[in-house]
Structures are given as structure tokens and as C-alpha cells.
Amino acid sequence: MSESLNQLLANLHAERLATWEPAALQVNIDQRQRLVNDARHDDFVKVGDTLEPFTLLKVEGGELSRDELLAHGPAVLIFFRFAGCPACNIALPYYQRRLYPQLHALGVPLVAVSPQVPERLIEIKTRHTLDLQVASDPDNQLGRRLGILYSFDEASRNAALAKGKSIGETTGTGTWELPQPTVVVIARDGSVAFAEVSPDWLVRTEADPVLHAVEQLLGQTALQLAI
Template identity: 75%
Template sequence: MSESLNQLLADLHAERVRSWDPAPLNVNIEQRQRLVDEAPRRRFVQAGDTLNPFTLLDVEGGELHLDHLVSQGPAVLVFFRFAGCPACNIAIPYYERNLQPQLLARGVPLVAVSPQVPERLIEIKHKHGLTLYVASDPNNDLGRRLGILYQFDEASRQAAQAKGSSIGATTGTGTWELPQPTVLVIGRDRRVHFASVSPDWLVRTEAQPILDAVDALLVQPLPNRATA
């Protein structure tokens, strides 16, 4: 694939370096670096983990259940922060262009997941004309189970409050928690066969490794659901 997600995100950062005042730029850089340095990687969801049932809220109505998503084969979940996140507005359309067509051809659902409440989260689907699922993880329940949540540090909280806002007001969750960018490939056996978690939200998983993980799973024998 010729288009690189991480190059697009690097371009976003370069534009910020050119255009942002030093103080907010440093807050952004230091928060991301702290998340990398202090990442509790052993708590992150891992390949080989088996997931208990979960329910997500489709922004267009209805519910997405784990067992339904994997009933015909693997499913791919991509966790992102919220509809107005600039990096997410690069990453999710990138997956729409570079991953969704290939997954559709394979009959594999692609779900972009955020804790933002559905009535606000739907903005990103409409803005980019997404055909992939966009779903809300109510109260960050699944993100918490997967160990992928982080809290704004104090400098980031103060910067947001100085603008008269908080992330909890933006997402509708009332908290300072967000998921770190995460990609999961889940098999029919409800096992995680591929997991990629990035503490730095300007570094994310390219499409090709995800597609490779899906294809590796598709060639495996189907599990016996009676004994799984």
C-alpha cells in the first residue's frame, strides 16, 4: 500500500510545529511522550487473550455484539479518541480507504470504536462518508477491560480548561479518560489474534499488518463452536 498513515500523522505534527505557539505544542508533545514512557504494557490486551461478550452502540442505531461480529469469521476493531480529534480524522478515513474495501471483499466487519456518546460520535461518520461501522463504547467499559485507557495529565487538563472545555464535555462521558489507539483482530473463537496498542496517538497501526493478520486467520480451520 502506497499511502502511509504514519506519514500523514507526521505531516500533522510538522504543521503544528510550524503553526502552534510553543506552550500548547510542548503540552501536546510532553503528554504523548509521558504516555509512551509510562505505558503499562503488561496490562494492554494481548494476542491470545479471549474476550468475554461485549456490546457496542452503533451510531446509526442498534447494538453490535461480539458474538454477532464474529459469527461468520474474524472482525477488526479500531479504537480512536473522539469525533473531533484531528489525528482520528486522519486515521479513520485512512482505514476507510486502505482497509475497508479489502475487508468487505473478505466479509470481515471493520468497527471504529470511541467512548464518545453516539449522538456526537456520528459526526465523524457523516463528515467522511464512512462505510465502516462507527460505534460507541459506553462508559469506556470495553476499553477499560482491554487495559488501553489513559487519563489527561495535569498540564493537558489545565490547557483544556483554559479554553473553557474538558474532554468529558466533548465526549459526553464526563471523565478525562480516552482510549489509546488500538487495533484488534478477533477470531470466531473470540480470541484476539492480533493486538496493536499505541500510547502515542500520533503513531498508529498501518493497514497492511492488519490485513495480513486477517488473511492469516482466514486460512485457519474454523473452530468447533460446540467446544470453544
Template identity: 65%
Template sequence: MPSNNKESLRQLLADLHAERVATMDPKALKINIDQRQLLVDTADRTSFAKVGDALAPFSLQEVNTGTLTLDSLLEQGPAVLVFFRFAGCPACNIALPYYQRQLAPGLKKLGATLAAVSPQVPERLVDIKLRHNFDFLVASDLDNQLARQLGILYTFNQASRQAALANGKSIGEVTGTGTWELPMPTVLIIDRERVIRFIDVAPDWLVRTEAEPILAAVKEIVAEQQLPA
């Protein structure tokens, strides 16, 4: 699909919700809505990593190329990490293709590295990269180690657990992690000094960061790097 500068991720996700309202079983829809609202109401925002925090070294497992370290992500310039839930998540299959269209080309021009990150094990996570032919990195945060460091994890509530089990699988079986934990959708920008320059955490997974503020933040970092010492 060609890039459309007026395309809105929030509108794309609102359209997904509207489709669910029209077609989804009302009980299942209520469980979905209640879980998202609970996360909005109870998220401990004081635990989220903040702009100015320095990150400790970490590693991720890219689904095609293997280990990514923090240093390797920063080799060319700033790193942009987009945390998402798992390869089969409907909202993630809207958000990541949007970032492919609206974000990845601009980041490439700026010399920034884009990586989409999920706790799902690499052999299952690779599906979303292949299906959409992403030209950015897709990596597994094994055991949610980085997401835990950033304070962005959530756990399924009881109703969501029961619904998942009624459909045949726990989320831990889907992701291969064995737990009910997933990251809240988050965009993280790290500069070459390993410092967080931008972070946006969305407890409601149908509300995610638009491309424009991400690009603006990266442009600011790159401009600073080009100033004479």
C-alpha cells in the same frame, strides 16, 4: 480519494505534527508533545490485552444501527476493532479516512467486519461517520467498558487538563463521558472463537497501525478457517 498502495499512515500523521510545529502556539505544542511522551514512557504494557486472550461478551452502540454484540460482530468472519479518541480529534480524522481507503475494501473482500470504536456518546460520535461517509461501523464503547477490559485507557495529565479547560471544555464534556479517560489508539483483531489474534496499542496517538499488518493478520485467520477439518 483513490486508494494509493504506497500511502503511509505514519507519514500522514508525521505531516500533521510538522504542520503543528510550524503553526501552533509553542506552549500548546509543548503540552501536546509532553503528554504523548509521558504516555509512551509510563504506559503499563503488561496490562494490555494479549494475543491468545479470550474476550468476554461485550456490547457497543453503533451510531446508526444500535447495539452491536461480540457475536454479531463475528457473524461473517473475524472482527477488526479500531479504537480512536473522539470525533473531533485531528489525528483520528486522518487515521479513519486512511482506513476507509486502505483497509476497509480489503477487509470486505475477506469477509471481516470493521468497526471504529470511541467512548464518545453516540449522538456526538455520529458526526465523524457522516462527515467522512464511512461505510464501516462506528460505535460507542459506553463508559469505556471494553477499553478498560483491554487495559488501553489513559488519563489526561494535569497540564493537558488545564489546557482543555482554558479552551472552554473538559474532554469529558466533549465526549459526553464526564471523565478525563480516553483509549490509546488500538487495533484489535478477534477470530470467530472470540480469541484475540492481533493487538497493537499506540500510547502516542500520532503513531498508529498501518493497514498492511492488519490485512495480513486477517488473511491468516481466514486461510485457517478454510483448511479442511
């Protein structure tokens, strides 16, 4: 059986424990722990919320609207940090393997979303030959509405600058804000049927709960249509 996403991410952390300088490793650990400790769960997107219309930018060009995504049924959004994020380069191929085939067969769009500008974000789609859609959330507009954004702490800012650039330069957004890894299943009426936010970016949503939520949603829809 293939490894779970969180086992793959644990392997990444184990590799860092063995290879990173202790000071750099501690900055990473401390930032993730601070996000867990300071998580504002009341602000996070929740089941039952209604997502008002939004527009994403496809990395290949053009726009992707909420109404377009929901034209034929539910849709799944996966928020990730940016194209060069090591954990994201583990998570997106995992979702390609474990989520995309089943969702595609059900006619349910799967979109990976980051605030990074499209011309830089396309790199992660081409690197892994992803069939799932990748789209930019301009200026973190949707992420802000969902309550899932965080800003780098001072130590993480200094570490990034020591490497040569701020995260805002990397993403093209000009800010230190990124989304916390989040999976949202949106029903056809725009309501949230499943939502999970992971403040620690080395802990992320597995495929099975997402598939279960979608299947439940489609089962209920089929039932309603039959009545």
C-alpha cells in the same frame, strides 16, 4: 503510492510545529511522551487473550454485540479517541481507504470504536462518508477490559479547560479517560489474533499488518474446514 498512515500523522505534527504556539505544542508533546514512558504494556490486550461478550452502541442507533460481529468469522476493532480528534480524522479515512475494501470483500466487519456518546460520535462517520462501522464503547467498558485507557495529565487538562470544556464534556462521558489508539483482530471463537496499542496517538497501526493477520486467520480457518 499513497502515503502511509504514519507519514500522514507526521505531516500533521510538522504542521503543528510550524503553526502552534510553543507552549501549547509542548503540552501536546509532553503528554504523548508521558504516555509512551508510562505505558503499562503488561496490561494491554494481547494475542491469545479471550474477549468475553461485549456490547457497543452503533452511532445510527441500536446495539452491536461481540457475537453478532463474530457470527460469520473474524472482526477488526479500531479504537480511537473522539470525533473531533485531528489525528483520528486522518486515521479513520485512511482505514476506510486501505482496510475497509479488502475486509468487506472477505466478509470481515471493521468497526471504529470510541467512548464518545453516539449522538456526538456520528459526526466523524458523516464527515468522511465512512462505510466502515462506527460505534460507541459506553463508559469505556471494553477499553478498560483491554487495558488501553489513559487519563489527561494536569497540563493537558488545564489546556482543555482553557479552551472552554473538559474532554468529558466533549465526549459526553464526564471523565478525562480516552482509549489509546488500538487495533484488535478477533477470531471467530473470541480469541485475540492480533493486537497493537499505540500510547502516542500520532503513531498508529498501518493497514498491512492487520490485513496479514486477517488473511492468516482466514487461511487457517479454511484449512481447518478442509481437514
